Amino acid sequence: MIDLSTLSIAKAAKALRDGSLTSCDLTRAYLERIKERDGEVHAYLEVFADALEQAKAADALIKAGKGGALTGIPIAVKDNILIKGRIASAASKILERYVASYDATAIEKLRQAGAVLIGRTNMDEFAMGGSTENSAFGPTKNPHDTARVPGGSSGGSAAVVAADMALAAIGSDTGGSVRQPASFCGVVGLKPTYGAISRHGLMAMGSSLDQIGPVTKTVADSETLFNIMAGKDRMDSTSIELAQLPVPAKMRIGVPEDFLKMEGIDPEVLADFRAALSRLEALGHTIVPVSLPSLPYSLAVYYMLMPAEVSSNLARFDGVKYGFHVDGKDLLEDYRKSRGQGFGREVRRRIILGTYVLSAGYYDAYYNKANIVRSLITKDYEKAFAEVDILSTPTAPTPAFKLGEKTENPLEMYLADIFTVPVNLSGVPAISVPSGTVTREGKRLPLGIQFVAPWAGEDRLFSIGKQFLNEHEA
Amino acid sequence: MISQEQVEKLAALARLELESAESAKLAGEIDSILAYAGELSRVAGEIDRTKEVPAHRNIMRADGEPHQPGIHTGVLLDAAPAREGKYFKVKKILS
Numbered sequence: 001m002i003d004l005s006t007l008s009i010a011k012a013a014k015a016l017r018d019g020s021l022t023s024c025d026l027t028r029a030y031l032e033r034i035k036e037r038d039g040e041v042h043a044y045l046e047v048f049a050d051a052l053e054q055a056k057a058a059d060a061l062i063k064a065g066k067g068g069a070l071t072g073i074p075i076a077v078k079d080n081i082l083i084k085g086r087i088a089s090a091a092s093k094i095l096e097r098y099v100a101s102y103d104a105t106a107i108e109k110l111r112q113a114g115a116v117l118i119g120r121t122n123m124d125e126f127a128m129g130g131s132t133e134n135s136a137f138g139p140t141k142n143p144h145d146t147a148r149v150p151g152g153s154s155g156g157s158a159a160v161v162a163a164d165m166a167l168a169a170i171g172s173d174t175g176g177s178v179r180q181p182a183s184f185c186g187v188v189g190l191k192p193t194y195g196a197i198s199r200h201g202l203m204a205m206g207s208s209l210d211q212i213g214p215v216t217k218t219v220a221d222s223e224t225l226f227n228i229m230a231g232k233d234r235m236d237s238t239s240i241e242l243a244q245l246p247v248p249a250k251m252r253i254g255v256p257e258d259f260l261k262m263e264g265i266d267p268e269v270l271a272d273f274r275a276a277l278s279r280l281e282a283l284g285h286t287i288v289p290v291s292l293p294s295l296p297y298s299l300a301v302y303y304m305l306m307p308a309e310v311s312s313n314l315a316r317f318d319g320v321k322y323g324f325h326v327d328g329k330d331l332l333e334d335y336r337k338s339r340g341q342g343f344g345r346e347v348r349r350r351i352i353l354g355t356y357v358l359s360a361g362y363y364d365a366y367y368n369k370a371n372i373v374r375s376l377i378t379k380d381y382e383k384a385f386a387e388v389d390i391l392s393t394p395t396a397p398t399p400a401f402k403l404g405e406k407t408e409n410p411l412e413m414y415l416a417d418i419f420t421v422p423v424n425l426s427g428v429p430a431i432s433v434p435s436g437t438v439t440r441e442g443k444r445l446p447l448g449i450q451f452v453a454p455w456a457g458e459d460r461l462f463s464i465g466k467q468f469l470n471e472h473e474a
Numbered sequence: 475m476i477s478q479e480q481v482e483k484l485a486a487l488a489r490l491e492l493e494s495a496e497s498a499k500l501a502g503e504i505d506s507i508l509a510y511a512g513e514l515s516r517v518a519g520e521i522d523r524t525k526e527v528p529a530h531r532n533i534m535r536a537d538g539e540p541h542q543p544g545i546h547t548g549v550l551l552d553a554a555p556a557r558e559g560k561y562f563k564v565k566k567i568l569s
Contacts, residue, residue: 237534339488
């Protein structure tokens with residue numbers, strides 16, 4: 001029997017290469033585990049029926065000496081990333097039966113590296129939410145306590161990795177949607193520099209914010225997947241080739257102290273964060289208090305700009321070109337009924353808010369002002385990174401909350417993104433790594449620490465993350 | 475304050491059909507989100523962003539290398555709820 005709990009991509013790839021493990025056995029072990037666990041967790045929307053065939057093909061490649069970095073490694077994919085010939089529903093009724101007509105560039109790269117695509121994971125509808133409760137197909141539960149949410153919007157991706165139902169998963173992060181669920185589920189989540197990974201084939205939510213990122217068990221695995229998926233792509237004009245910044249052996253780590261004094265941050269989360277900083281100091285790094293005075297306004301900026309982009313991006317779902325259709329008396333009514341019944345509540349709320357923010361007369365008061373404050377936030381980061389090599393905060397202000405706890409109050413739900421949102425607004429990269437646990441009602445719940453680097457500073461995140469988790473090369 | 479009528483107007487603009495209970499609820503929710511965002515106006519102050527050069531610019535590519543006409547038509551139309559030959563089928567917009 002394979003011990004999935006201690007397995008990483010690095011370890012599995014080594015075992016596959018030296019012949020002590022086959023991809024068929026590995027994939028079968030995950031399929032078994034899914035059968036045992038996913039009835040309760042509900043992290044998968046679909047487990048691909050041909051996963052074992054993919055594994056068989058991978059084994060043949062390895063045997064022929066033609067294996068790549070991921071050959072035979074089972075990876076799960078968030079349901080808003082296109083895989084040719086498979087359903088991509090974004091956990092929405094409006095795309096329930098939509099079959100992707102092409103591969104996302106990130107998927108194409110994973111395939112070229114040999115990955116076995118094992119299934120598509122649950123999420124908040126169109127990536128809008130922080131708990132995976134906004135899925136049209138029912139919520140995902142946190143594997144550490146199934147009365148609690150796994151975070152979101154990539155909650156399914158984080159849960160499958162945490163519950164050993166895949167070796168790694170791919171998610172998308174618009175305001176924290178990879179990092180916050182990684183923190184709630186006790187795994188590693190990366191949001192790369194804006195433009196680092198092509199978004200061709202990722203369903204657009206907030207185009208000035210979205211990035212694809214990996215969810216993994218180790219930082220080394222995160223690095224492996226990032227390096228495979230990164231790079232300029234002619235199909236995404238916002239993608240760029242990054243020249244990575246140098247990585248200092250001993251880093252100056254900035255901590256935005258004012259930001260940590262905000263209301264709503266759990267005292268145990270803060271205590272865990274302070275303990276993590278002490279460990280970093282013991283490793284020889286220096287902790288430096290820094291000031292980023294505009295950061296507390298990030299959520300207000302985000303909840304103006306993101307819905308504005310959502311309302312534009314989701315205009316394409318009209319019940320005519322693809323997806324769900326409801327018949328009305330004329331074309332206009334077809335549109336209104338298809339969209340009204342095809343989209344869920346949170347999506348409808350954001351479309352209305354975005355339409356308001358962009359309407360003549362309010363555009364200047366909200367959209368433009370938000371853009372100005374966004375540039376102040378970016379300047380804060382520029383100033384801070386002139387003094388320090390990386391920044392650090394907790395990833396989320398609380399551990400995983402209970403299902404239903406925040407669904408009736410959108411503002412309260414949005415506050416879960418307080419530490420992750422400013423990163424997307426500025427386009428800098430950040431990683432969440434497990435930092436400790438708290439006990440709630442007899443269950444141990446994971447917490448995460450977030451490291452933020454300057455643009456093109458992913459290598460710094462991998463270095464500090466590996467040191468923090470005491471990871472050694474496999 | 476944003477009224478229920480305003481929400482219904484926005485819904486019409488956004489081509490969304492809403493139940494009236496939902497538009498009433500949305501008016502309250504959007505109000506509280508806008509109140510929360512109200513501080514932005516104070517923080518932004520009188521900064522004139524039009525004089526700044528944005529850090530991000532679109533990377534354009536030259537037109538050219540068009541694909542063969544029609545090679546993607548079939549697969550794209552297969553996703554449509556209704557089609558007629560090579561076209562999407564929609565209702566008449568002029569009566």
